[in-house]
Amino acid sequence: MTATATLDARTLARRLAEAEATIQALLAGQIDAVVDSATRTPLLLSKAQQALRDERDRAQRYLDTPDVILLALDLEGRITLVNRYACVVLGWSHAQLLGRDWFDACLPAEQRAERKDAFHSILSGDLAAVDTVVRTKNGDERLIGWRHTLLRDEAGRVTGTFSAGADITDRARTAEALRIAEEHVQQGEKMEAIGRLAGGVAHDFNNLLTVILGNCELLQLDISPADPRHATLGEVAKAALSAVGLTRQLLAFSRKEIIEPGVFDLNEIVRDMRPMLERLIREDVSVILNLSPDDACVMVDRGQMEQILLNLAVNARDAMPKGGTLTIETSNTELDATNASRIGAKAPGVHVVLKVSDTGNGMTADVQSHLFEPFFTTKDVGQGTGLGLATVDGIVSRSGATISVQSAPGRGTSFTVHFPKVTRQGGPRTVTPSSTAVVGVHAETVLVVEDAAGLRDMTKRLLNRLGYTALIAANADEAMQSFERGTRIDILLTDVVMPGASGPELVTRLIETHPALKVVYMSGHMENDESIVHDGVLNPGIAFLRKPFSSEALGRKLREVLDRVG
Amino acid sequence: MGRALTGVPPKLMLRLYVAGTAPNSVQAIANAKAICDEHFALAYELEIVDLISHPHRALADGVIVTPTLIKLQPPPVDRVIGNLSDAGSVLLVLAGV
Numbered sequence: 069m070t071a072t073a074t075l076d077a078r079t080l081a082r083r084l085a086e087a088e089a090t091i092q093a094l095l096a097g098q099i100d101a102v103v104d105s106a107t108r109t110p111l112l113l114s115k116a117q118q119a120l121r122d123e124r125d126r127a128q129r130y131l132d133t134p135d136v137i138l139l140a141l142d143l144e145g146r147i148t149l150v151n152r153y154a155c156v157v158l159g160w161s162h163a164q165l166l167g168r169d170w171f172d173a174c175l176p177a178e179q180r181a182e183r184k185d186a187f188h189s190i191l192s193g194d195l196a197a198v199d200t201v202v203r204t205k206n207g208d209e210r211l212i213g214w215r216h217t218l219l220r221d222e223a224g225r226v227t228g229t230f231s232a233g234a235d236i237t238d239r240a241r242t243a244e245a246l247r248i249a250e251e252h253v254q255q256g257e258k259m260e261a262i263g264r265l266a267g268g269v270a271h272d273f274n275n276l277l278t279v280i281l282g283n284c285e286l287l288q289l290d291i292s293p294a295d296p297r298h299a300t301l302g303e304v305a306k307a308a309l310s311a312v313g314l315t316r317q318l319l320a321f322s323r324k325e326i327i328e329p330g331v332f333d334l335n336e337i338v339r340d341m342r343p344m345l346e347r348l349i350r351e352d353v354s355v356i357l358n359l360s361p362d363d364a365c366v367m368v369d370r371g372q373m374e375q376i377l378l379n380l381a382v383n384a385r386d387a388m389p390k391g392g393t394l395t396i397e398t399s400n401t402e403l404d405a406t407n408a409s410r411i412g413a414k415a416p417g418v419h420v421v422l423k424v425s426d427t428g429n430g431m432t433a434d435v436q437s438h439l440f441e442p443f444f445t446t447k448d449v450g451q452g453t454g455l456g457l458a459t460v461d462g463i464v465s466r467s468g469a470t471i472s473v474q475s476a477p478g479r480g481t482s483f484t485v486h487f488p489k490v491t492r493q494g495g496p497r498t499v500t501p502s503s504t505a506v507v508g509v510h511a512e513t514v515l516v517v518e519d520a521a522g523l524r525d526m527t528k529r530l531l532n533r534l535g536y537t538a539l540i541a542a543n544a545d546e547a548m549q550s551f552e553r554g555t556r557i558d559i560l561l562t563d564v565v566m567p568g569a570s571g572p573e574l575v576t577r578l579i580e581t582h583p584a585l586k587v588v589y590m591s592g593h594m595e596n597d598e599s600i601v602h603d604g605v606l607n608p609g610i611a612f613l614r615k616p617f618s619s620e621a622l623g624r625k626l627r628e629v630l631d632r633v634g
Numbered sequence: 635m636g637r638a639l640t641g642v643p644p645k646l647m648l649r650l651y652v653a654g655t656a657p658n659s660v661q662a663i664a665n666a667k668a669i670c671d672e673h674f675a676l677a678y679e680l681e682i683v684d685l686i687s688h689p690h691r692a693l694a695d696g697v698i699v700t701p702t703l704i705k706l707q708p709p710p711v712d713r714v715i716g717n718l719s720d721a722g723s724v725l726l727v728l729a730g731v
């Protein structure tokens with residue numbers, strides 16, 4: 069009896085243990101089927117399980133919606149739920165994030181205190197949408213736009229927050245890029261408007277300056293140099309010349325100036341400019357020229373080349389308020405393909421290098437990045453136009469050259485310009501002064517066609533003074549009449565833009581009846597006339613006199629054309 | 635070690651009741667084979683009984699749920715219920731502890 073009783077007790081214990089194991093396995097979802105005690109057939113649980121699993125998977129899919137960060141925090145700010153996309157953005161795995169303090173794990177240290185305060189506001193009901201920065205595992209920062217809601221238990225007590233976030237970093241960057249692009253477009257439109265304005269103003273301005281300068285010159289010729297009025301007139305002329313410089317600056321900057329490229333030795337230009345540079349620069353700045361022993365021939369417009377030097381020198385002077393050294397160096401260097409593309413040169417080969425250095429204040433990287441922008445200036449109001457370096461940049465790029473700058477605060481600044489080198493013989497045209505005397509008694513008759521009366525009369529007087537017979541016409545029709553009357557005319561000096569027919573149109577008409585007619589065009593700024601200029605460069609064979617001109621320039625240009633053979 | 639010295643170890647005989655290709659059953663088969671291959675090498679026999687195909691076999695061992703693994707030899711007869719994912723508990727039963 070005892071043995072049986074013992075056996076029963078063991079069996080009972082075993083059965084109980086089995087029952088417990090069965091319940092636990094059921095609870096753990098590890099059971100597939102239960103055997104029906106009546107029919108002895110297994111009843112599959114898997115369908116119900118599958119439905120549960122589907123439900124769970126669906127919920128997970130919602131949670132893992134791409135492009136939305138889902139995050140739940142408890143009252144302490146610990147992460148209680150985080151979805152797959154959040155892990156992708158933050159760079160941490162699900163296991164690494166779950167249970168961690170959100171503020172310690174994912175926010176930049178300097179923002180933790182502030183964001184924790186904000187978290188407490190959210191818990192007390194302030195659910196305003198905010199954008200905040202999160203820090204990813206590899207230290208990147210992302211901008212997230214958040215929407216918050218509160219989690220509550222069955223009794224309605226707040227148990228934490230549930231937040232949805234969108235990564236708006238790229239959107240913010242795109243918006244910023246768009247804003248900068250718009251600024252550039254606006255800047256470009258502004259520049260174009262200024263260019264148009266400058267071109268228009270310069271035309272009239274140059275006519276006026278020619279009259280002022282010409283009359284000054286005529287008066288000075290009548291007055292003895294010992295007369296104090298001679299010097300006074302000199303001052304007037306000097307002021308007018310400054311205005312000429314300013315106009316040219318505006319024109320060069322707005323790319324409305326006609327350029328006459330020729331082959332020049334940069335060394336000669338620098339040497340010729342030295343006296344002027346030294347006048348321009350204060351006594352406490354010493355000028356050192358370090359010029360290459362070989363020639364440094366480049367294809368440039370001489371006036372523009374002088375302007376580059378002038379602007380860089382003035383800039384250097386202003387960077388050295390306490391004095392220093394301005395060094396102008398030239399050299400020849402051979403650029404291989406790699407170096408050529410590094411500095412942005414069009415092609416490899418021998419280049420002439422112009423380097424203008426100062427020992428001044430130097431510049432920060434930020435200032436350097438804006439250096440060539442028009443109207444960017446570090447000088448006080450009224451001290452600089454902000455056009456100097458923008459002009460230099462414009463001229464440099466039009467000359468097929470490149471410019472770069474090396475500078476650091478307190479370590480001075482160097483501007484380096486690379487020009488493609490040319491040989492003297494290779495240039496299409498070089499400017500050679502005429503050997504014939506400019507002033508004297510000349511047999512030729514000049515017809516001046518100019519609509520501006522002051523300029524027309526002044527030019528006539530200058531021509532008379534130079535020893536020419538001068539006729540005048542206010543427009544193309546009057547000029548045609550002079551020819552039709554059979555008056556002998558050796559050379560036509562004509563404005564380009566005039567009311568009625570333009571200068572080039574007049575020439576086209578005259579050339580049919582007077583094929584040997586010689587012509588000099590005069591203008592103050594770039595015309596849109598393809599018969600004279602193309603892309604701002606004077607067409608070959610066209611004689612051109614830039615307004616305003618001196619009597620000497622006028623005389624020289626006339627002789628150059630009149631003495632031309634053929 | 636003692637058993638190894640006395641000669642041939644007693645062969646392990648197991649019977650696993652499953653319900654077709656239901657997920658826990660498939661998992662239980664894989665787990666049982668893995669545990670036996672690792673710890674008992676070739677000295678075991680594993681019979682797999684699919685109650686979907688042979689429902690009346692449940693009678694014999696008094697099986698009421700699947701998966702159920704029954705250790706038939708060596709004695710005492712014992713059983714493990716579930717998908718056998720806890721290899722440690724399974725080993726304790728198989729070793730007769």
